[in-house]
Amino acid sequence: MQDRFGTHRLADTQERVIASDRLSEDHRAFIEGRDMLFLYH
Secondary structure, three states: OHHHHOOHHHHHHHHHHHOOOOOOHHHHHHHHOOOOOOOOO
């Protein structure tokens, strides 16, 4: 789909900005406030 719509740059930017191998305190607080969590790897 990225090839078809030319969205590789957008996806690469999102991965660089959003993806992390560590949770911040804000992420931790958000997750603790949820009833459930789905974790994908």
